[in-house]
Amino acid sequence: MSGSGQTHDDHRQWAETSHCRVSAARHLGGFAVLELIAPRIARRAAPGQFVMVTVPGEGYLLRRPISLFSAEADCIALLVEARGRGSERLTRLEVGDVVDVAGPLGSAFPTQGVTNALLVGGGIGCAPLQYLADELAAAGAHVTAALGFRDFRAARAVGAFTIERLSVATEDGSVGRAGTVLHLLAALDVAPGTTVYACGPTPMIAAVQRWTFHEGLRGYVSLEAHMACGTGSCHGCVVDTARGKLRVCSEGPVFRLDEVTP
Amino acid sequence: MSDRRPPAPETDLSVRLGPVELAHPLVDASGTLDVLEYARRYDGDYLADFPYAAYVPKTVTADPRTGNPPPRVTETPSGVINAIGLENPGVHAWIAQLGEWAALRAPVLVSVGGNSPEQYAAVISALEAHLAAAPPGTVPDVRGYELNVSCPNVVGGLQIGADPTATAEVVGACRAATARFLLTKLTPNVRDVTEAGAAALGAGADGLSLVNTFKAMVLDRDTLRPFLGNRTGGLCGPAIKPIALRMVAEVARAFPDTPLVGMGGVMTGLDALEFIACGATAVAVGAANFTSFEAPQRILAELRDEVAARGFGTVGEARGIALRA
Structure with missing residues (x-):
């Protein structure tokens, strides 16, 4: 990105929306780990990047920015905390639900040469x-x-x-x-x-x-x-x-x- | 990327906004979509695939502005409140970047801001001088201007648009600086929106766009203090649509043959058609751009379906239906 020469130069961003099926959901108190089938996002992603997630249902306007918890093969995972109305709804997603996700977005953690x-x-x-x-x-x-x-x-x-x-x-x-x-x-x-x-x-x-x-x-x-x-x-x-x-x-x-x- | 069926191709959605031919009525609302940012986040050629019929960039001012302190934006019931504060690099840096999106396939209406008539005119004069000297293909297709006299989040912005005399002074100074199409964007934060409209048209504006955001406030629920760094912000989104429709209808009734860009909470094709029924020539989409990259394509497909389903041959046939006695 312009002006941020110290962070990843090679990470890719993508604004288009993917319709992602929830393939696994683990609920941990006020948190949920959601695994989504999102091959196009997973293949482009780097650690530190985030996705914009559409909250399903009526009454939510803005998407929620959520950082990638993992990305592997065709799947991404998100760790979501129920903090407001929208994120609380996301923590209640179940296997088989489909959510709209845009990403990966933003800069990534530089990792090259780190021992x-x-x-x-x-x-x-x-x-x-x-x-x-x-x-x-x-x-x-x-x-x-x-x-x-x-x-x-x-x-x-x-x-x-x-x-x-x-x-x-x-x-x-x-x-x-x-x-x-x-x-x-x-x-x-x-x-x-x-x-x-x-x-x-x-x-x-x-x-x-x-x-x-x-x-x-x-x-x-x-x-x-x-x-x-x-x-x-x-x-x-x-x-x-x-x-x-x-x-x-x-x-x-x-x-x-x-x-x-x- | 729309999930909907392909639109019926025979429905004519083209409109004329003053001298500007638009392939369909939808444009983006200033400050809600940046073509270069999307071009960086898109696999195809975004400048060629640009979905709107015209591009209204984020407001540019004579001098650089750093904008308001964060936080600047949050969701409200059926709406979005923001207080960005016209952050922009200033007209000279802005002009220096024009070559990067010169290939944009849509006509451009440049949104101009400022604190005085001289500042508005300086932006236009600088851009006109650049356009006059620019070799072909090095600048986008600038067809006109939208004078933003209605930003609620900067000192001076709202006050100009709420004062017909000050509005006329800004429009008059800009009229003297360009022969291109000149829109004035009206604030809804007034008793009678037609007063500033009449002042703008009387001073030489070719058309009007409305509404800008409603001055509003949201509190931090823990501290009960204003949430936004600017304390107040501008409200947009579906929450304001019924008020915006009423105001567009009032302006359309007061100035029947004037090019109008209606806006305020357009999320669907039916919303856009409602603004046209209230007298809008074109419709700007704002907050919906925050909901997905594909929102404009979806809204356009829905608009085409809505027009066809009602048996209109052209979208123009729907214009002003709500104004009839």
Whole structure:
């Protein structure tokens, strides 16, 4: 994408709509892992990219931007959290339902040349990290993940992850270590030159950004924003960055960790 | 990519918007579709396959604008509220990019914004100078302008459109800067929408487009504070369609032979036909562009079916039906 030379140059975006059948649905508390048959999306996708999903039924207008949880062969998977009316409806999708999906969209996590990767996620922000871990591991990188959740209910999402070196924290101490991902990071032995990948709520991004600078590391962050078009037209999803206001849907969602101002 | 059956080819959907021949009545509403962004996200040649009969780009102003602080957009019941704030690179950077979409197959109506008559005219003068000097094939087919005097999200925008005298001053300055087709886009945030319409036409506008968004507010449900960074925004989508239809009908009745672009919550072909029945010559599609890439093709196929199902030979036969006594 123009102006974002540090992120994937070779990822492809696609605005056309695919009608995708739900081939598997796993419900984890307020989350759902939805597997969709979407060969054209799966073949183009890269970790960090997202799709725009039409909420089935009357009374929903805008599509919901949802990052790719995985993409393999002819299928993509989405990890969806019931947060508002629309996303709650998506978590109730069942096997056999058909949903309209556009994508892949947005920038991808750069992975080339990465040998040590530290993935840091908070809440639903953990979603793009599984796909990233899969690709990094396939390329031979050493991948460690630290995921943080608010409470026991939110930590149900951990069940969707299959990252080998995975540590979990909950703020209420019900699952994993009591505290935040920052407590997990402090306990890790991080190799020099490790690339940090972060996605989560704004306070977490700010904290991870400070920690990364302090450790002398570099990294990337995936941001989320309210979107209307998801395809670069409306300028509704801008965030402030060191490069000025940039669109999360076009220049992002993946940015360099040192250029965002959470 | 429409799921519908192929439209009946014998139904004539072509219309004349003033001097501009349109293959069908549908155009995009300014700020809801960017041809270059879609071209980057499409396997085919989007500039050749462009589905609308004319292209209205996002509003361009004399100087660059960074727009409003985020968040800028969210969904409301049957609607969308936005406060983008006319973010754009300014007319000179905008002109420098024209070559990238020069091959667009549709005529272009350039949306112009500003805070003063001089700023509006400066945009038009800069573009006219460029068009006059540009070698063939290096610029898109610019046929006219839409003066956006009705953005509710910038200082100056709405105030111009709500004030007939200020509207006339902007239109007059732009009329002096171009001989091309000149639309003025009216705000619905007024007591009588025909007053600014009369001022625009009296100052030399060739036609009117309406409505822009309704000034509105949405709260963060946790904090009960305004959700949008700009506090207020403009409401569009199906929620505003009945009000927009009423206003288009009022304007069509007041200025019967004037080219009109009607808009406000058009999601289906029937919605578009309703605006034509209220007197619109052409119909702009806005929020529906956010719902899918294929929305314009679907709405066009539905419009063709609606026109044919009613036994009209041309779409023009439906124009103004709702205005009859």
